[in-house]
Amino acid sequence: DQQVKQNSPSLSVQEGRISILNCDYTNSMFDYFLWYKKYPAEGPTFLISISSIKDKNEDGRFTVFLNKSAKHLSLHIVPSQPGDSAVYFCAANRGSTLGRLYFGRGTQLTVWP
Amino acid sequence: DTAVSQTPKYLVTQMGNDKSIKCEQNLGHDTMYWYKQDSKKFLKIMFSYNNKELIINETVPNRFSPKSPDKAHLNLHINSLELGDSAVYFCASSQGMSFQPQHFGDGTRLSIL
Numbered sequence: 001d002q003q004v005k006q007n008s009p010s011l012s013v014q015e016g017r018i019s020i021l022n023c024d025y026t027n028s029m030f031d032y033f034l035w036y037k038k039y040p041a042e043g044p045t046f047l048i049s050i051s052s053i054k055d056k057n058e059d060g061r062f063t064v065f066l067n068k069s070a071k072h073l074s075l076h077i078v079p080s081q082p083g084d085s086a087v088y089f090c091a092a093n094r095g096s097t098l099g100r101l102y103f104g105r106g107t108q109l110t111v112w113p
Numbered sequence: 114d115t116a117v118s119q120t121p122k123y124l125v126t127q128m129g130n131d132k133s134i135k136c137e138q139n140l141g142h143d144t145m146y147w148y149k150q151d152s153k154k155f156l157k158i159m160f161s162y163n164n165k166e167l168i169i170n171e172t173v174p175n176r177f178s179p180k181s182p183d184k185a186h187l188n189l190h191i192n193s194l195e196l197g198d199s200a201v202y203f204c205a206s207s208q209g210m211s212f213q214p215q216h217f218g219d220g221t222r223l224s225i226l
Contacts, residue, residue, distance in 0.1 A: 002155075032212050043117070043203055043217035044156070051212060089156065098168050099144055099210035103156040 003027045004092050006104035015113050019077040023090030023104055026071065030092040030102075035064060035075045038087045038106070047088075048075070080111045116140050117218040119204050125224045126194060134189045134221045136204030144168075145187035146205040146215060147179060156203065162187055163210060191223075199225045 005024045013019045021035075031052040036044035050057040050064045050073070057064050063076045077084055090104040117138045126132055138145065146169075147159040161169035162181040176192045187204060201222050205215040 034214055036217075041219070043205075043219045046214040046216060049214055091156075093211070095211040098163075099146065099161050099207060099213075099215070100158050100169055101156075101215060105154050 001026075002105075003030075004090055004102045004104040006088075006090055006107050008107050009105070010108040010110070012110045012112065013080045015082055015111055016079045019075075019080045019084065019109055019111065021075040021077075021088050021090075021107050021109065023073045023075075024071060025073075025092050025102075027092070027094065027102075028068075028071065029094045031095050032093040033064070033066060033073050034091045034093070034101070035062075036089040036091060037084075038089060044089055077109075080109075082111050082113060085109055085111050117204055117206055117216055119202075119218040119221050121221060122219065123222050123224075125226065127226050128194055128196060130194050131190070131192045132194060132223070133191070134202055134204075134223075136187045136189070136218060138185055138204075138206040138216070140206055140208070140216060142206040142208045142216075143184055144207045144210050144213075145181065145184075146207075147187065147189050148203040148205060148217075150201040150203060150220070152200070160187075160189075161210070168210065194223075194225050196225050199223055 034049040035047045038044045087106040091101045146161045160179045165181045201220045204218040207213040207215040
C-alpha cells in the first residue's frame with residue numbers, strides 16, 4: 001500500500017523559473033516530511049524537511065509547503081538552475097515508527113537553459 | 114571525507130551465492146538503516162539499528178541478516194541469493210530516530226545472474 005505518492009513522474013522547467021514538485025500522502029499520522037534529491041549512481045541527498053506543526057519551511061532557493069487538511073506537500077525551487085536537474089523524492093515519517101521513512105516514487109526534474 | 118560509505122558499489126554474482134555489503138558512517142550518528150530500491154524505483158526500509166540494537170526488521174526473508182559491530186558500521190549479509198534480490202541497496206544513518214533527516218550512501222547495485 002503506497003502511502004506517499006508523487007503522481008508526476010517528470011517535470012521540465014526553464015532555467016530561472018519556478019519548479020513546483022508535488023507529493024500526496026494518505027496516512028494522517030505522518031508528522032515529519034522530507035525532500036531528497038538524487039543524481040544518477042548516487043544516493044539520495046537530504047534537501048529540506050518540515051514537521052506537521054508548521055505549514056512552511058524555507059532554505060535558500062528551496063521552500064516546502066505543507067497542507068495537512070489536503071494531505072499534500074510541495075517543494076518550490078526558485079530560481080531553478082540546470083544543476084537542479086535530478087530525481088526528487090518525497091518522504092514521510094510518523095514519530096512513533098522509529099525512523100521508518102516512506103518514500104514516493106520520485107519526480108524527474110529537468111531544468112533547461 | 115564521505116559521510117556514509119558503502120562497499121562495494123557494484124556486485125555481480127550468481128544465484129545461490131552468499132555476499133556481504135558493508136556500510137560505514139563518520140557522522141557520529143547512533144542509528145543506521147538499510148533500504149532496498151527495487152525495479153519500480155521504490156525505496157523501502159529493510160532494517161534499522163539504534164546503538165547496535167535492532168529496531169526495525171521489515172518483512173524481509175531471513176536470508177538477509179544485518180550485523181552492527183559498532184554504531185558506525187552496519188553490514189548486510191545475504192545468503193543463497195535469488196534473482197529477485199537484484200536491486201540497489203542503500204545504507205543510511207541519522208542522529209536519533211524521530212524528526213531527523215537520514216543521510217544516505219551512494220548505494221550498492223546488486224545483480225544476480
